Amino acid sequence: MSIKPARTRIAPSPTGHMHLGTARVALYDYLLAKKTGGQFILRIEDTDLKRTVPGAEQEIFDGLRWLGLQYDEGPDVGGKFGPYRQTERREIYQQHAKILINNGSAYPCFCAPDRLEKVKQEQNARKENPHYDGTCRVLAPDEAARRIANGEAYTVRFKMPHDGVTVAHDHLRGDITIENKQLNDYVLLKSDGLPTYHLAAIVDDHEMQITHVLRGSEWLGTFPLHVNIVRAFGWDEPIWIHLSVFLKPSGKGKMSKRETAAAMKDGYSIFIKDMEELGFTPEGVLNWSALMGWGVAEDDVMTTAQMLDRFSVDGLTPSPAAINFQRLDHFNATHIRLFTATDLAARLKPYLIREGLNVDEDALLKIIPLIRERLVTLDDCIAFGGFFFKDEVTLAPEDLIAKGLDAKQSAEIARKSYEILSALASMDHASAEPPMRAYVESSGLNINQIFGIIRVAVTGQKVSPPLFESMEIIGKEKCLQRIKNAIGILEKI
């Protein structure tokens, strides 16, 4: 079976932060293109000047690169189908609007916005569905031409058939049939000369030879319109694939500002730019979002290469998916365990530096095996390994007192441990652990009581990587110094 190379595109608007939904569609686009030996394209849909926000475009570039979804063509990489920013393609859309006017599929409309608003209100009052009333649809072509020549402001509207139905075919959902009278004479070209999405996307997808259009299900409503526009041009349709939207964790409705803020409070985000800062990996984020809307039978932990191997648009699902951040944790943690030690060390380093720690590369490499399976996010390395890079640890005195014992008894344990450990030639764990275990045996105390005191003394925390392996890396001198310090604290209680 031969597969034709697919050309896919992600076409975000630079109107806000790049979010998870965009990342997921981009992933599927990327997988489909790469799997078939085709191209993945980035196109910026910036035709709404009022909503464009500075920096949003750069955030998209950065987000896609961070995810590893490098596009073959785009505003900042070029390509032979450019420009890839819609505001730079204004003339192309105007020419195409003209084609539609000339072949009777569209018409200039001179209606002023305030009149349109009034019409809409009247229709609402009569409980009719809001729609353009068709005033300019019946204008004689020569009169329209005259008014344009006179410099009157106008838009171009699509001449939607009044009768019959439109059948549009979605690859996942099959035929979608809608009565044409439900559709409006939508504006294709705005009075500022820029196109609306409806014209711009259709023209660009054709001009850029896009074979598969993957987009959100919010486009399903105007899908038949888009199909009609393609047909009015006499073009072949791409394969249409409408993915469903993400729902908020409760499953009730899509992510709102409130939900987004709530997620942030829990250390999660739906904005790609936040992911790195929160300690998530591209691998984890990709794997997680891939599986919301794509079913794989088993073994769902996948690298991008493995996803590439298994991906098929036929495996995509049309039903809405609730965001589940616990799964993000799972995939992120799992991928962290898959990284090589040197790779992981390199990824951890920035977080340690961000914390103001002096990172010793050799030590970092040595602690990787100790902390790796404890990390859910990359920045967890601070909690599990920050003490390796500090000269002194600060600790809560009460943590030094073992359960069931008092300060005096705890101090005694610390002194005895100091004695045992200071007698050692080296602090390697193979040498340190047996005598300490022997001490536990002879003391009649609980192992947790004794090791717990030393753990807090040496690491400054009640939870840490394995004690003796940690002490080996910290080194004898520093360990003894910290225990001595702990004894001092205990004696003062």
Next chain:
RNA sequence: GCCCCCAUCGUCUAGUGGCCCAGGACGAAGCCCUCUCAAGGCUUAAACCGGGAUUCGAAUUCCCGUGGGGGCACCA
């Protein structure tokens, strides 16, 4: 209000008429391992929205409800 889409464990999903008293994963519970915390191993609970129809046989096809989602801009 009108239109469109969707519907399997709490969540993401497998399942394309018999292999399903429905499989996997996250999460939950229990046990094992264990110096804390993890990781790992084993085990358990947990679903085909309801009703009709087609069929020898339906989670799987069709219809009707119900529920959920999306849309109805000179926004995308």
